[in-house]
Amino acid sequence: MISPMRTLLRSLLVATLCLSSSCETYKRLNFYSEQEEAQLGEQAYSEILQGEGKPLITSGANYEMVVRVGRKIAAASGANYQWEFKLIDAPDVPNAFCLPGGKIAVYSGILPITQNEHALAAVMGHEVAHATEHHGAIRMSQGMVTQLGLTIAAAGVSMAKMSDEQKMGVVAALGAGTQVGLTLPFSRDHERDADIVGIRFAIRAGYDPWEAPKLWERMNQLGSSGPGWLSTHPDPLERAEKLRQVIPQILAEEGKLKNP
Numbered sequence: 001m002i003s004p005m006r007t008l009l010r011s012l013l014v015a016t017l018c019l020s021s022s023c024e025t026y027k028r029l030n031f032y033s034e035q036e037e038a039q040l041g042e043q044a045y046s047e048i049l050q051g052e053g054k055p056l057i058t059s060g061a062n063y064e065m066v067v068r069v070g071r072k073i074a075a076a077s078g079a080n081y082q083w084e085f086k087l088i089d090a091p092d093v094p095n096a097f098c099l100p101g102g103k104i105a106v107y108s109g110i111l112p113i114t115q116n117e118h119a120l121a122a123v124m125g126h127e128v129a130h131a132t133e134h135h136g137a138i139r140m141s142q143g144m145v146t147q148l149g150l151t152i153a154a155a156g157v158s159m160a161k162m163s164d165e166q167k168m169g170v171v172a173a174l175g176a177g178t179q180v181g182l183t184l185p186f187s188r189d190h191e192r193d194a195d196i197v198g199i200r201f202a203i204r205a206g207y208d209p210w211e212a213p214k215l216w217e218r219m220n221q222l223g224s225s226g227p228g229w230l231s232t233h234p235d236p237l238e239r240a241e242k243l244r245q246v247i248p249q250i251l252a253e254e255g256k257l258k259n260p
């Protein structure tokens with residue numbers, strides 16, 4: 001459990017030491033243990049799955065692909081999570097998420113854009129990277145020293161004790177769910193980190209990383225008819241270009257450069 005008093009004291013300390021959001025201590029601020037994160041992730045997962053009330057797809061080629069990619073990315077991440085993979089039947093939702101503790105959901109609306117297993121691996125790698133890099137917990141911790149967080153902190157890590165507003169705050173901070181009406185982008189730093197760490201996971205899992213920049217170029221072509229969240233996220237063409245720059249280096253680091 002997170003003690004509200006302990007959290008308050010630490011928040012005040014960080015606020016004193018760290019007067020700007022570019023401060024390194026602030027950037028890595030995380031009040032949650034892995035266990036607490038996983039607990040919140042699991043609760044948020046059932047909140048989202050029940051709250052959205054969308055049917056799950058539990059068989060067929062697409063479901064098998066999501067589980068296959070998920071298992072390979074999970075293994076490549078090296079994280080010791082209680083992994084779960086769900087394919088949600090939502091053709092109008094081009095999105096995916098991974099909550100802390102390895103609770104993954106892919107909405108079926110992303111599949112016409114990913115088009116192939118390699119690009120899906122890039123998407124799932126990116127989402128898993130947000131979890132393994134603790135981006136959701138960091139965002140919630142930063143919220144504690146800024147506006148929203150102390151009430152969430154006071155409720156500890158049990159969503160059962162939270163108001164609906166607090167629950168939505170947690171779900172949004174963890175980067176998941178559509179019921180809040182928008183998907184909050186992580187910071188530009190966290191999005192960039194997730195792209196890079198995620199493509200490393202995809203490479204390690206045996207997927208072709210060059211499908212990732214192509215995916216971002218397809219997203220860009222969709223323009224305003226594409227996913228609504230695109231407008232609040234880093235420019236897809238910039239992401240494609242950055243990936244093209246880093247892929248050769250990551251392939252080399254992973255010992256895959258000479259493979260076809």
Ligand SMILES: [Zn+2]
Nearest residue numbers: 130186191194
């Ligand atoms: Zn992201």
